[in-house]
Amino acid sequence: MNDADNDYRKFFYPPGGILIWMIIFVELITFSLGLIAMVYYGKSEATLYHSSCLKLNKNIAIINTIVLLTSSYFIATAIQFVKNENTRKATYYIRLTIIFGFIFVCLKSFEYYLKIEAGEFLTTNLFYTFYWMLTAFHLIHVLIGLSILSYFYIAISKKENAIELTDMMAGAAFWHMCDLIWLLLFPVLYLLF
Amino acid sequence: MKNKIVWIFLILFTLLTFFISEKNFALIAILIIAVLKLLMVAFQFMELKKAHFFWRITFSLLIMIVTLTLYLLRN
Numbered sequence: 001m002n003d004a005d006n007d008y009r010k011f012f013y014p015p016g017g018i019l020i021w022m023i024i025f026v027e028l029i030t031f032s033l034g035l036i037a038m039v040y041y042g043k044s045e046a047t048l049y050h051s052s053c054l055k056l057n058k059n060i061a062i063i064n065t066i067v068l069l070t071s072s073y074f075i076a077t078a079i080q081f082v083k084n085e086n087t088r089k090a091t092y093y094i095r096l097t098i099i100f101g102f103i104f105v106c107l108k109s110f111e112y113y114l115k116i117e118a119g120e121f122l123t124t125n126l127f128y129t130f131y132w133m134l135t136a137f138h139l140i141h142v143l144i145g146l147s148i149l150s151y152f153y154i155a156i157s158k159k160e161n162a163i164e165l166t167d168m169m170a171g172a173a174f175w176h177m178c179d180l181i182w183l184l185l186f187p188v189l190y191l192l193f
Numbered sequence: 194m195k196n197k198i199v200w201i202f203l204i205l206f207t208l209l210t211f212f213i214s215e216k217n218f219a220l221i222a223i224l225i226i227a228v229l230k231l232l233m234v235a236f237q238f239m240e241l242k243k244a245h246f247f248w249r250i251t252f253s254l255l256i257m258i259v260t261l262t263l264y265l266l267r268n
Contacts, residue, residue, distance in 0.1 A: 008240065008243040008244050008245075009243070009244070009245055010245060011245045011247055011248075014241070014244040014245065014248045015239060015240040015241065015243060015244060016239070021248060025251070025252075025255065028255060028256075028259075029255070032255075032259040035259075035263065036259070036262055036263065036266065039263055039266045039267050040266055042267075043266065058211070058214075062207060062208075062211050065207050066204055066207055069200065069203045069204060069207065069230075069234075070200065070204075072200075072234060072238050073196055073197070073199075073200035073203075073238065075238075076196050076237070076238040076239075077196055080196070169240075172239075173239055176234055176235070176238055176239045179234055179238075180231055180234055180235065183227060183230050183231050183234065184227065184231070184259070186227075187210065187223045187224065187226075187227045188263060191210065191214045191219070191223050192220065192223065192263075192267055
């Protein structure tokens with residue numbers, strides 16, 4: 001165990017820093033409350049929820065889940081290379097993470113296009129209100145995550161050690177948070193009803 | 194290497210969720226798999242396993258409380 005790993009054991013120094021973990025907790029609680037509200041209101045509109053859920057494209061959702069999990073694996077690997085001071089490999093894995101992030105955005109956009117084509121909007125029914133609100137807010141987080149990763153990629157491509165390890169880990173933790181939120185959204189929105 | 198093993202399990206769990214979604218026991222199974230996946234991402238990829246006890250227990254409790262609430266409301 002190195003010095004950095006020992007520091008993580010201290011209360012104020014979780015991996016990535018205390019601030020990003022406070023953000024992660026707030027975001028997880030917010031999205032969880034949204035999902036709990038969705039399921040709660042679903043009790044009184046079971047038929048409507050079931051018929052709306054059946055219309056969602058589960059194939060796109062499962063591919064997107066695999067894409068996000070893979071991108072999470074890539075950024076975790078990139079962080080390991082940053083720790084080992086192998087900038088070339090770290091840059092390569094950050095690039096892969098960004099590519100997979102864009103694949104997620106493209107597939108999500110295609111899914112939205114199909115919904116709009118089918119006339120299933122935010123105001124169609126309560127299920128779609130939750131579907132659009134939760135997935136759109138998640139997509140905004142993914143876009144912010146992609147911006148952070150792109151900044152890292154450009155910065156360390158130009159100059160080695162341009163970014164502190166803690167900052168890199170905080171950015172990676174934000175990207176993982178997008179994955180965590182999606183892992184909560186995916187089963188509830190696409191499979192539970 | 195550990196990251197790769199966890200990633201393989203995450204993909205397998207995701208595919209498993211998809212295939213069992215029509216079964217009678219799907220609700221409980223889907224939520225248990227979701228909890229496992231969340232913990233795997235946090236503890237391995239985000240290195241939460243190296244963090245202070247407080248962060249590990251708080252995160253685990255939060256995930257479990259949320260999924261238990263979803264299960265009780267849905268069941």
